[in-house]
Amino acid sequence: MKTNLDEMLAFVTVVDSGSISAAAEQLQQTASGVSRALSRLEEKLAVTLLRRTTRRLELTEEGEVFLAQARRILDSVEEAEEQMALRRQVPAGRLRVNTASPFMLHVIVPLIGEFRARYPQIDLELNSDDRFIDLLERRTDLAIRIGVLPDSSLHARPLCASRRRVLASPAYLRHHGMPATVEALTEHSLIGFTEPESLNEWPLRHAQGERWKITPTLRASSGDTHRALALAGQGIVCLSDFMCGADLAKGDLVEVLAEQRTELLQPINAVYYRNSALASRITCFLDFLSEQMGNKSADTVH
Template sequence: MTQKTELEILLAVVDHGSFSAAARALGYTPSAVGKRVHQLEKRLNVPLLVRSTRRMTLTKAGRRYVEEARGLFARLSALEADIADDALTLRGTIRLTSSAALGRRQVVPLVIEFMERHPEVEIELLLTDKIVDLIGDGFDLAIRSGILPDSSLVSRRLMNNPRLPCATPDYLERHGIPEKPDDLTNHRCLRLGQERQLSDWGFTQPQGGLARLGAGFSCNNLEALHSACRAGLGIAWLPSFLTTTDLQRGWLVPVLEEYTEPDAGGGIFILRPETAFLPYRTRSLIDFLADRFR
């Protein structure tokens, strides 16, 4: 039994006037009730009750303890009920992080839809291209794209996220269509961050070679690369969540598809810390995103 149970038993004895009456109310035996009260007195090193053949009264220390403890017990019971209710209902706060481009394009619209369905849920969304420490920074969920490194986080794939080199029809008309990966050396390549070599774009390197991407434009933001590519500046290796509509409408054209590994771009995943218990609101958002992410 816990200290809360000891307190509950003592209050029942005071309210019902005897061990036997308290035992009947709580579903214990009178000896179990007496034992728990005795253990509480022993732990506090002070008598709380004066027992006689006719009645049971509180000592001075007992009265003080019961007066303070009754309020604490009520607040603790209310807190436990509230937390249990939160765990089984769609309300409360979810802290979520995502990369900036993915967040603006896909996560934000879905978060809005989820919150409209569940108005008692509050979502704190951080959009950043930095890798956030979910546990250290107190986040419930993260949505990340690419190939996941090994970690202790629990992951669930939301969708595949193939990446393809692509350019505008106008750029390809002016500069020609690359027929093999090595041709990219002679093209203006729009690179993300430290991308420099063909392997950075999912191409297998020539044996013994370190073929490099052509010089052009580099940026640390996918949306900026996408805009530059759409403007006809060069060839960019972009994820499908940015290019699906462009490719369908012919605004961008894929190149070197036969040389690109299908899983080179990894996928889009939702991650969470491994916990013994997952709140209902968090589990519901995960299921919603898994169903709606397309």
């Protein structure tokens, strides 16, 4: 075989990370070393895989074809290594987990210490995105998604559910007053999401139904930004218990219109793309999350 695995890994990592410098940091190598690996690979294959400009790297047609093959080869090698670990009955290898930033910070991160103590041979890679990602393209083993899942070929494992509440800080309510009705919200500063628009439908019962579509006076893309703005007294928000349960317990946030709240539970699922038997490192992480969250009520997932 002309090419070697290190050269393939350098190529795939450059494509996935978007630059040679980012790939070098991820691979813990020098940028010049990664660049030389790419040059050797192209020389051995006698093709150009990447077009290099001052601003970006772009795959050639040959690069697209080789990328798909290289991914399959690297995945096969990783699976073979996993099988050897299974023979020792010790889950091992890299586990790539992706979820929204608030869920990562408020739920996953506090559990990582115990997971690593149980499975020291698993190398965790934690990534956050506020949008759904393509697991295969991003080489992600497992994603945790909040809300109703779109139709998909991905396998899903339910973990728990979390309630959404309308919240404000005591300082905001002292200054602006507690709204007495759902309709009175129109007189307040309402913090909404830039997308998806469905998150701007709050679970509040009113004369026309059980969801109130707000017109935000301030928008933000991240739930953590909403939380920070609410804590700073900038307006009223609607967020999940997993993010704000501790704030409610301490009194830093107060529920607004609690008697009008409808029970809108957001399902939380782990999704993965492998059709064959799950790798042991994925299985043990799924089992661990189910153990930690699956038996909790929506009130306690925070």
